[in-house]
Amino acid sequence: MQKFVSILACILCQLSVAYAQKCLAIFGVTEEVIEKPIEDARFTLYFNDSIQVPYTVISIDKQSNTYQFEFDYRPGKYTLRAEKEGYTDAQKDFTVTSKRNTLLGLGTLWMKKSKTRQLKEAVVRATHIKMVTRGDTVVYDAAAFDLAEGSMLDALVAQLPGAELKDGQIKVNGKFIESLMVNGEDFFAGNPKVALENLPAYTVKNIKVYDRAANDDYLKAKVNGKKIDGADEHMVMDVILKKAYSNGWLGNVEGGYGLPSDRYLGKAFGMGYSGKMRLAAFANLNNIKDTQTGSSSGQWGGGWAQDGELDVKMGGLDYLYSHDRAKVFGNVTLTHEEPEVEYKGSNVNYFNSGDIFERSHSLRNDRKLHLISAHQFQYSAEHAYFELKPSIDYLKNNYTSISHRAQFSENPEEQYRVQSLDSLFSPNGMASSNFARHLLTRIGNDQDGKSDWIIANLAANSTISFPSTQDNIEIALTGNYRRDTNRYFNSFNRVYGNSSPNVGKGDNLFQKSDYVSKTYGMNADIGYTWNYRPYQSGAGHYALIKPEVQYDFHRYDQVNTLLHLHEEFANGANGSMMVPPSAISPEQLVVDLNNTYASNLTQNKISPLVSFAYLYVPSASSSKSFNADLTLREDIMHERLDYDKAQLDTLLSRTISKFTPTIKLRYKDNGQKVRTEVETNYSFTKNVPSIYNQLGTINDSDPTNIYVNNPGLEKPRTHSVNARYARFHNQRHNNVVLYASYGRTDNAIAQARLYNRATGVSTWMPKNINGNWNTYESVQYNMPFGKNEAFQFQTVTTASYVHSVDYASESETLERSEVNNLTLGEQLALSYRVGKHSFGIRGSLSWLNSRSAREGYDNISAFDITAGANATLNLPMNWQITTDLNLYNRSGYSDHTLNTTNWVWNASLAKTLLKGNLTFRLNAVDILKQISNVQHTVNAQGRTETWVNSQPRYVMLHVVYRFNVMPKKKKS
CATH class of the missing domain: 2.60.40.10 (Immunoglobulins)
Incomplete structure (x- = not known):
């Protein structure tokens, strides 16, 4: 201090x-x-x-x-x-x-206009400019874009110069849009993914893109609209509706049925809105992985990524009401989800004595009930701002999972993914399978369980401005509670293969677990901002200083009770059959003393910090500005751990501290023709190893992975620096963005792995290691050209280099493993719009080059290539055809079953009636039945290639009806 x-x-x-x-x-x-x-x-x-x-x-x-x-x-x-x-x-x-x-x-x-008279309607033809820049705000005129009848907001956004719309995520001039607003108001706040399928494009007046200020920003110092503290950007897209649509009702219903496998979709949405309020309700039922939510923006939006297949039923309510200085808004969403996720993996684990090859196959089914409710009250007084934010999140889940794994001394040659597992887990597979020759261990795991969580939060924030000095004080209080439970039965089976000295032997392990965790937390924060903002006719120097103190209290209570029964057998043929969890008799189980424990951890942390901000402006009317920000933070935390486990009943306490500085420099020039931004950031973080490492305990609840704590860990230190240059031409609408970053971690905590080839058991212990660093660079360029900017060209070039260092060994002496991964990528896209039609082509190339000096390492040189074309044709009589064809090619991977070429073709035919309010649409997804989802990772411990199941092909007929009811105008 x-x-x-x-x-x-x-x-x-x-x-x-x-x-x-x-x-x-x-x-x-x-x-x-x-x-x-x-x-x-x-x-x-x-x-x-x-x-x-x-x-x-x-x-x-x-x-x-x-x-x-x-x-x-x-x-x-x-x-x-x-x-x-x-x-x-x-x-x-x-x-x-x-x-x-x-x-x-x-x-x-x-x-306001002082007088208005009702005139007869007249047709006015004017020239509309697509885009203008006003300071830091980009404004798009909706009337300047030619759209098909019945088009929704997503069709309009897709045409905006510099905008990209992909999977519901919007990017403008290389910057991600965090939130989509309507008339300056939030809806379903906090979800950066916005879908734009339900707001009719004809209701939109213009669209603004800008850096959204904080709710209390009107109380904080600025210089000619420029932030003194150079705060982080929060880019938003604000949809401004025409005045005629500021009151009324908006809604839609949609139904769809598809084949094969009885695919279905049902959606309903309704919203009432006025100048002061919005109220929306929605329902969404489908088995095609559509997780969008309706909101008071009049749109279906949000959603989340989900591997595998998904059957979902969801509904919700969203509201907003404002009056004078007060505003209240919030939402409630109830979801029932049934995901089914299947993984097939091919792994290589690096060891100097010889690599271990692994195949894995898992299938998991969940039945989730999820309730989320979040609300916010805001009051904006002349010299004070206050907000209150209560929220609750409840989830209940019943799940089943089954997994098969096998480890080999040599890479198994397979004709299709996980062929070796199908063979080894077949009846009499251990005796007859050709894959048993190089088998080390074959492991099966079957689990049934129930889990839930409940999370409750209450936050209150206030900002008070002092008129005499225009300084301000900020106060924040937060309280939270969380409870997690997980109860399951687990059946484990292991058999040793011909490459193991324990060939023919094996064991079964039956477990029943009951885990309960409770967390209580409180946070208090107070800060004072001192502003230095005098008028200076020439060059201006402005500053602010913000001393701040934060206090955090957390208490973590955990109780884990594990019962088990361990059986060994000498004849693998007799014990190789899996026992389902439902067949486990709880009365036969005994307490696993080594993995049953109770703990109570209390943390008290005080964090003094001070922020310095400096702004330089060449003159009061200048478009140029320079920001420099420095934050110095010290965290001082006292921890007290009461831990009870078998023969260990101990009480630990410690006081730790860490210092965290951050530096940010930013230059901006909002010129009339060209806007330029240059920014660089540096941060230093020092993390503290968990106090649980001081216990020196062992967790062997998973028979194949034993985890040992390490009391001697040092604090990891991470240095991060990045730089960004952006140039936007306001008249030509082209832009270029350059980005570079570098990160290095000293004393990184690695999970050192000691592998026993005879048993297939890995013992893990956290160890400090040096040498991990990474760098990333990218160049993005967008350029419209042609008459009325009908063509849009984009290129993105990326490069990353990761130097990964870890420990892995089969002996007591730990051996460093170092792997260098170089990834180069190029993306090209060209689109063309003529009238109401659009066409596009795109392609990308990604090259992974993985090298290591360690003995026996197989270097990797793998390519991922994609190419595609799309078209949207708006034909006479309100017919529309949309299609896209994409090529996905993978080559150079060690598992030859992952070297594939897939063609994915989707198409849609739509007919619009009733002035765009009624639509019949026939969708065909994955017509060629070749969608494949493969992920690839490489680090110092090994490489993993994973296939994940995806939505199978289907054809679905949709019927969509939309309505918009506006109040009748009063006769004068």
Whole structure:
């Protein structure tokens, strides 16, 4: 703490300079309905409501709608009034209180037309510009895009210059969109994946993309709209609806049935909305892995990735209500999920004495009931902001899983994936299978279980601004509770093969586990922000200092009771049959003393930190700015562990600390023609090994993997640095983004593996190791060209290098294993739009080059190639044809069954009726039946190639009906 006080005092002394004797007011003037800048308005400035104050116009930027007026410093209350013939007057009240805060961002003055008359409808034809840039905000005019009748918002977003829409994730100019908003309001907040299938495109006026400020941002210091602290970006896409659609009802229903395997889909959605509220309800039932949720945006959105197949039934409610300064919103979602996930794996485990080859096959079925409820209340006063956020998350799951594994001394040659396991686990397979010759162990595992969790959180945050200094104080309080349970029966069978000295022998293990964990937590945070923001007519130097203190309390209670029965047999042929968990008799089981325990861990942590931020602006009207941020944080934590296990009943306590600095530098130039961003970040983190390592206990509940704690671990230290350069041309709409990063970890905690070839048992112990580092680089370029920018070209080039170091050995002496992985990638895409039709081609190449100096290592040179084409044709009579064809080629992998070439073809035929409200659509997915999902990883301990089951091909007929009811206009 003394360090922080000393540093703070030094910086305060440096900033003790003569304060400005002038003030600068920065503001904009906009028409309220159409949101266009108003020119040639007259302005008057008053002191204490009556005394007119002379001012000097420093600059007027019509493109960014920014006015800058200079006037003499005098503390007190001021009123800025705007007038123009044909508009109602607008005014903004503000206060000048401190000489160190005389740069005044007043926001926007909104003016209304003073008179409106109902005129007969007229057809107006105008030229619409697709995209304009206003400061840091990109604005797209929806009327400038040619869409087919009945098009939804996703069709509009797909045409936006610089935008990418893939799997519900939106990216604009290389930046991911974290949230999609409607009229500036959240819906189902917190889910970055947004689907855009239900909001009709004709309801959209324009779309804005910008860096979303925090809810209390209006209380925090800015300089001409620029953040002093250079806070992290939170990019959002804000869909602004036409005024005619600001009140009414919106809804849709959809049904679908497909073959083979009785594929089905049913969805219903309804929403009522007005200027102050939105209320939405939805239901979604299907077995085609559609996990979208309806929201008060009028869209189906969100969803989550799920391996395998999925049968899901879900429904929910989403609401928002705002009145004056208060706003409340939230959502409730109830889901019933039945995923079925199958994995087939091919592994190579590296050892200097000879690699171990492994095949695995698992199948898991779950039945989940999941309730999520999250709500938020916000109140924005003139000088204070408050929010309250309660939430609850409950999940209950019944699951079954079965897995087969085998380890070999030589790589088995298979005709198809996991052929060796099918052979070895067949009746009499141990005696007759050709794969038994090089077999070390064959392991089967069958488990039935029930698990659940409940998570409850309550958070309260407040920001208070002091008018006299424009400093602010932030206070946050959070409380949380979590309970997890997992109860299961497990049946384990192991047989040793011909390559093992224990050939013919084996064992069975039957287990019953009962695990309960409870967590209680509380957090308190208080910080004070001191602002230095005087008006400077020339180059401007601005700063803020934020000292802060955080306190965290957590208590973790765990109880694990494990019963078991262990049986050994000498004749593998007699004991090789799996016993299902349902056949286990609990009364025959006894307590496994080595894996039954109770623990109570209490943590108290206090974290003093201080943040320094500096902003340099060449002049008050300059588009350029430079940010520098430094954060210094010290975590001091006291831990107390009460642990009871068999012969061990101990009480441990310790006090630990770690220092974490971060540095961020950013340069921005929001020029009229070109916008430039340059940013670099550095962070240093020091992690503390878990206190459980000090126990020196052993966990052997899994007979094939024994885990040993290590009391002698040192703290890992990680250095991370990254840099980003981006250039956007506002008129040509092209952009280039360069990114590079580097990370290094000293004293990394590796799970050192000691392998017993005779038994197939791995003993794991955490050990410190040095030498792990990685780097990543990418270059992205987007360019529209042709008449009306009909063509869009994109290229992305990537390179990564990972130096992975780990321990693996078959002897008591640990041996380092080092592997270098170089991955190079290139992606190309070209799209073309003519009228309401669109066409596209794309391709990508990824090359993995894996090298190691260790003896016996088989170097890898593998290629993943994809190529594809897509087309959307909007034909007369409201017919639409959509199709895409993709090639996936893999070569160079050690398991030849993973070297494949697959063609994936999807197609859709749709007919729209009733002015786009009724749609019949026939979808064909994976027409050629060649979808394959394969994942590949390489590190210092081995390489893994995994196949995961995916949605099988099907054909489905959909019927979709959409409605939009608006209130009738009152007769004048």
